[in-house]
Every structure is written in structure tokens, then in C-alpha cells.
Amino acid sequence: MTDLRLAIWDVDGTLVDSRETIHNVMVEAFRQSGLVPPEYDDTRRIVGLSLHEACAQLAPGASVDEIERLVTDYRNTWVRARARPDFKQPLYDGALETLEALRDEGWLIAMATGKTRAGIASLFKLHQLEHFFDTIWCADDGPGKPHPHMVLQAMDALGMEPDASLMIGDAIHDIAMGRAAGVRSLGVSWGFGAAHELEEAGAHEVHHEFRTLRESVMNFRSVAAGGQQGA
Numbered sequence: 001m002t003d004l005r006l007a008i009w010d011v012d013g014t015l016v017d018s019r020e021t022i023h024n025v026m027v028e029a030f031r032q033s034g035l036v037p038p039e040y041d042d043t044r045r046i047v048g049l050s051l052h053e054a055c056a057q058l059a060p061g062a063s064v065d066e067i068e069r070l071v072t073d074y075r076n077t078w079v080r081a082r083a084r085p086d087f088k089q090p091l092y093d094g095a096l097e098t099l100e101a102l103r104d105e106g107w108l109i110a111m112a113t114g115k116t117r118a119g120i121a122s123l124f125k126l127h128q129l130e131h132f133f134d135t136i137w138c139a140d141d142g143p144g145k146p147h148p149h150m151v152l153q154a155m156d157a158l159g160m161e162p163d164a165s166l167m168i169g170d171a172i173h174d175i176a177m178g179r180a181a182g183v184r185s186l187g188v189s190w191g192f193g194a195a196h197e198l199e200e201a202g203a204h205e206v207h208h209e210f211r212t213l214r215e216s217v218m219n220f221r222s223v224a225a226g227g228q229q230g231a
Contacts (some may be wrong), residue, residue: 006160007102008151008183008215010169011113013191014046015095016123021088022047025081026058029074033066035059044192048114048173050144081083082122091127092190094210099132101214110154111136112167112177114144134158146176151183168213172201184220188213191231 012018023043030037046054055070056062062070081087102109105118111133113120117140124130135157137150144150155165167178170191178185179202187198187206198206207213 004010004106004108004160004164005220006108006110006155006158006165007176008110008112008154008165008166008167010048010171010174011111011115011120011123013170013193014168014174014188015091015099015129016089016127017092017191018089019044019192021081025074025077028077029070030059032073032077035062035066035070045172046225047192048137048145048169050114050139050170078119080087087126088122089126092210094214096127096129097215098210099129102217103132105218108134108158108160110134110158111138112145112169112174113138113149114152114173116140145171145173146180148177148181151177152180155181155183166217168217170198173202175201186213186216 009015012022023040026043026086027037042058046057049057050057051071051074055067055074059067059070088124099109109132111120115123115138117138120136120138135154141153142149151167155162156187162182165183167174167181167183168188169175169185169187170188171193175185175187175198185202187195187201188192188205189195189198189206189208191205195206195208207216
């Protein structure tokens with residue numbers, strides 16, 4: 001049995017603290033579209049969904065044309081935001097160290113994100129993370145979260161099975177995606193999803209700091225290699 005293991009990572013709210021930026025961009029897009037902007041508690045619940053679905057949930061009374069305009073305004077607002085000299089999306093404390101530890105231990109690492117390719121390129125300009133990822137799947141590649149497509153594609157691209165793979169994310173959509181793909185799904189409480197929401201979504205574990213997350217992931221490697229994968 002191979003000892004290879006795969007860690008599949010969400011980005012926004014998991015590795016990168018983009019909470020303020022995403023909400024501010026969404027508020028500005030709503031204003032440009034002439035719609036009432038959402039509260040942060042509403043915005044956080046749609047992060048990870050496809051942009052059309054997210055906008056439709058935030059503006060349930062909007063017409064198809066209004067949703068299309070909102071999507072366009074959101075994308076354009078993001079372009080302007082990324083071009084500002086003060087634009088920032090900091091890594092969470094412990095994120096870089098965890099990716100380095102996984103790479104040092106021989107893990108395969110994948111990305112499954114609601115970002116577009118343009119958004120990922122912007123991320124890699126801010127943070128030199130590209131070399132950590134063996135495969136990257138995003139909003140441009142097919143069905144978005146909570147559909148299992150991105151996790152299934154990541155495993156297929158690297159020749160990995162569900163019992164040797166982990167999904168790590170901060171939103172209920174990450175957990176639902178991982179569970180639908182049949183992989184152990186770990187939630188983190190420092191992003192967009194509340195701990196109790198992640199538990200209710202079916203997270204196998206919920207972590208409140210990178211230290212315990214890192215310990216759990218490393219332990220999964222040992223347990224799974226011994227054929228004792230937990231439910």
C-alpha cells in the first residue's frame with residue numbers, strides 16, 4: 001500500500017484571511033447594481049459557492065438580468081481592488097508553516113477553491129505559494145461547491161483514493177463537498193463558518209488553531225497508512 005497522502009485545501013477563510021475584502025467587494029458590487037447591500041453575516045454564508053449562485057442567494061428577489069449585472073459588477077470591483085497599492089489578503093498564522101510541514105513529510109497538496117484563475121494568480125503574487133500545490137481546481141473548472149467535482153478531480157489528477165485524502169476548509173460548502181466526495185473533511189473555525197455550523201454540516205473534526213489542525217493531519221497520515229481510517 002502506498003504511503004502517499006493528499007491534503008486538499010480551500011483558500012479563502014482557510015489559508016488566507018479574505019473576510020473583510022470579500023465582504024467589502026460584495027457590498028460595493030451591490031451598490032453599483034442599485035441593490036441593498038448584504039450584511040457580513042449573509043456574505044459569509046455564501047463564500048465558496050459559484051458566483052451566480054452566491055449572488056442569487058444574497059439577492060433572492062433580483063431578476064436574471066440583475067443577477068448578471070451583479071456578477072459583472074462583483075468581478076470588476078475585484079479587479080479594481082486587486083490593483084490598489086494597499087490591497088492585502090494576509091495568510092493566517094500557521095498556514096505557511098503547515099504547508100511547509102506537509103511538503104517536508106511528502107504529502108501531495110491540492111487546492112479546491114471558489115476563486116477564479118485570475119484570483120488565484122493574484123493570490124500567488126501576494127504570497128509565494130504556487131510551488132506547494134500539485135494540482136489546482138477552481139471556479140473556472142466545472143461545478144462549484146458543494147458539488148464534489150473539484151475534490152474528485154484533484155484525486156483523479158494525482159491518482160489518489162478517498163481513504164488517503166483529506167478536505168480542509170472553513171465553510172459548510174467545503175465540508176459538504178468533501179463529504180460528497182467520500183473524503184475525511186476537517187473544518188476550521190477562523191474563517192467564514194462558525195464551529196457549530198461546520199459540525200452540523202458533517203465535519204469529522206473542527207479546529208480552532210493551526211497547531212491542532214497540523215497535528216491531526218499528520219496523525220491521519222499514520223492512521224490511514226495502517227488501514228484504520230476513521231468514519
